[in-house]
Amino acid sequence: MKIEKNLLPKSIVELIIEEDAKNIAKYRKKAIAHIEKNADIKGFRKGAKIPENIIVRQYGEDYISKITIDFAIDNMYREALRNEKVVPVAQAEIKEIISESPLKIRVHIEVLPEIEIDAKYKKIKLTKKAISVSAAEVKKSLEEIETKFTKFEEVTDKKSKVKMGDKVTIDTEGFENGVSLESTSMKDYPIVLGSNVLVPGFEEDMVGAQLGDSLELDVVFPKDYHNDAFKGKETKFKVTINKLEKAVKPEFTPEFIEQLRGQKLDLDGFKKLIKEEITDTKESNARMEEETQLIDALLKVTKLDLGDGILKTQIEKVYTEIKENLGQQNIKVSDYLESLKLSEEEYKETNVKPTATKRLQGELILHKLAELEKLEVSDTEMEEEIKTILTRFGSKDVLKRLEELYIPGNKYYEELKQRVKYRKLIDSFFEVKKAAVKK
Structure with a gap:
């Protein structure tokens, strides 16, 4: 086998491989055996021994030659990789069969790229920032855990007043000049006050109200509100507080902490x-x-x-x-x-x-x-x-x-x-x- 090796751009190794003519006969034998194993010829059961002349008559020399070349190319490629110590990183590409006699092929193989690092790399010096964690950050993390595991208990006392951190379930609808605004009506909508889910001022204005109260809140939508139709709009919201639930925060006992960590x-x-x-x-x-x-x-x-x-x-x-x-x-x-x-x-x-x-x-x-x-x-x-x-x-x-x-x-x-x-x-x-x- 003769091998010519060329280095091309994009980390491509080109191998031009020529097989010795004497080896083609053994690939033809492999091709005949492969066809024989899978042949479907009248008078012969599948897998039975079939004379070569019958296989040639049934399938033709062109087909046998194609299978022979396939076997040869596969072996040529693998042997060339071993001889040249080429390690592919992607599927190789048979660019062309240059000739069939002798069998000569051109293969392109992608390999790991050559990496040239200038000695200047030794002069690179960067600054590592030291890591610190403040007490405020720890406190914030604790508060987030506290919020996640907070439960709410419903209160029925009509005199109970709403405060930040409570969960209220409300009916609400927005109006402009006495006319109902589209997409502002909500029924039995639950909201935890202080979560800042609603328009700025909405949640704050409910503080101090009582269970069952009906309120009118004057709200101005932010100028950067996501809905163009409401940007900067002054709106009156009618709100009824249907349900009030008080927050019950978890205690950080050893047992609770064990459940967490x-x-x-x-x-x-x-x-x-x-x-x-x-x-x-x-x-x-x-x-x-x-x-x-x-x-x-x-x-x-x-x-x-x-x-x-x-x-x-x-x-x-x-x-x-x-x-x-x-x-x-x-x-x-x-x-x-x-x-x-x-x-x-x-x-x-x-x-x-x-x-x-x-x-x-x-x-x-x-x-x-x-x-x-x-x-x-x-x-x-x-x-x-x-x-x-x-x-x-x-x-x-x-x-x-x-x-x-x-x-x-x-x-x-x-x-x-x-x-x-x-x-x-x-x-x-x-x-x-x-x-x-x-x-």
């Missing part, structure tokens, strides 16, 4: 845990920002020509993630695309492709840099990383499952090791800037 903690311990969770979230977001910042800097000193196939795969991967995220929000992809007035292909080109390109460039550059820097992750570093992960979980069952996953050789362990390696790499480009401590 699987750990029996007092309030101070829970606040500490929440602070750790907020810190983790901030650090995760900061790392994504730092990686983006670093990739932007590295791209300026890197030559990288992405192939079409590997980029197409990444585009589909990112698009699948977007669809899954929309699905979690109960949003249909078709509805989402319709709201953007874009077809699927247009959306992929304008919205998905830039994200996929940047992500793929980043992955390839970081992988190359890790090789250049000869970065390794020690067993001690992995033990510390796993220990940090495990301390976040209080459930013994969860801990046991995680301990079983993070074993050397296990794919979860190796994926974690790769993440730690990239984190070390990214951190090496950043200098820490101390943040002011928030009270």
Whole structure:
């Protein structure tokens, strides 16, 4: 077999492969055996031994030649990959059969792109922002949990007054100059005062009213209201309070906290845990920002020509993630695309492709840099990383499952090791800037 190798743009390797004429006979035998196995010839049961001359008479030399060439090309391609140490990243393309005798083909194979990183990368130094969490942020998180688990108990005392945080069920209708306005009538509409769901001023003006009261509220719609017909409009709303429910907030007892996080903690311990969770979230977001910042800097000193196939795969991967995220929000992809007035292909080109390109460039550059820097992750570093992960979980069952996953050789362990390696790499480009401590 003769092989000529050429490097083309877009990370394409061109192989011109010529098979030895003496080998074609063995591919013809394979073709005959393949046809024989699947033949449907009168007088022979399927799978039976059939003389070659009968197969030739039944199927013709042209068909046998086609199958022979298919077998030959498949073998030529695989052997050429091994000999030239070419690793495809996408489906190869047979560009042409140059000749049949001798059999000679031209194949285009997309491979990982060559990455040239200028030595200037060593001079890149970026600033890492230190992470801090204020007491106000912890308090806000507690309030959000409190709101989520707040229950409401109905009151029947007509003298009970409405206040912020109560839930009221109302009938309401808007009027302008005594004429009812379209789309303003609501029956038995529940609203928690202070949730700011209704027009500004509406909820506040109900404070102090009593169960069963009928009110008239003067409301001015905001100038930037989403409905053009109501922008800046002065409207009188007639409101009847049909039902009043008082908020019953949860108590942060050790038992309640255990239901929330699987750990029996007092309030101070829970606040500490929440602070750790907020810190983790901030650090995760900061790392994504730092990686983006670093990739932007590295791209300026890197030559990288992405192939079409590997980029197409990444585009589909990112698009699948977007669809899954929309699905979690109960949003249909078709509805989402319709709201953007874009077809699927247009959306992929304008919205998905830039994200996929940047992500793929980043992955390839970081992988190359890790090789250049000869970065390794020690067993001690992995033990510390796993220990940090495990301390976040209080459930013994969860801990046991995680301990079983993070074993050397296990794919979860190796994926974690790769993440730690990239984190070390990214951190090496950043200098820490101390943040002011928030009270």
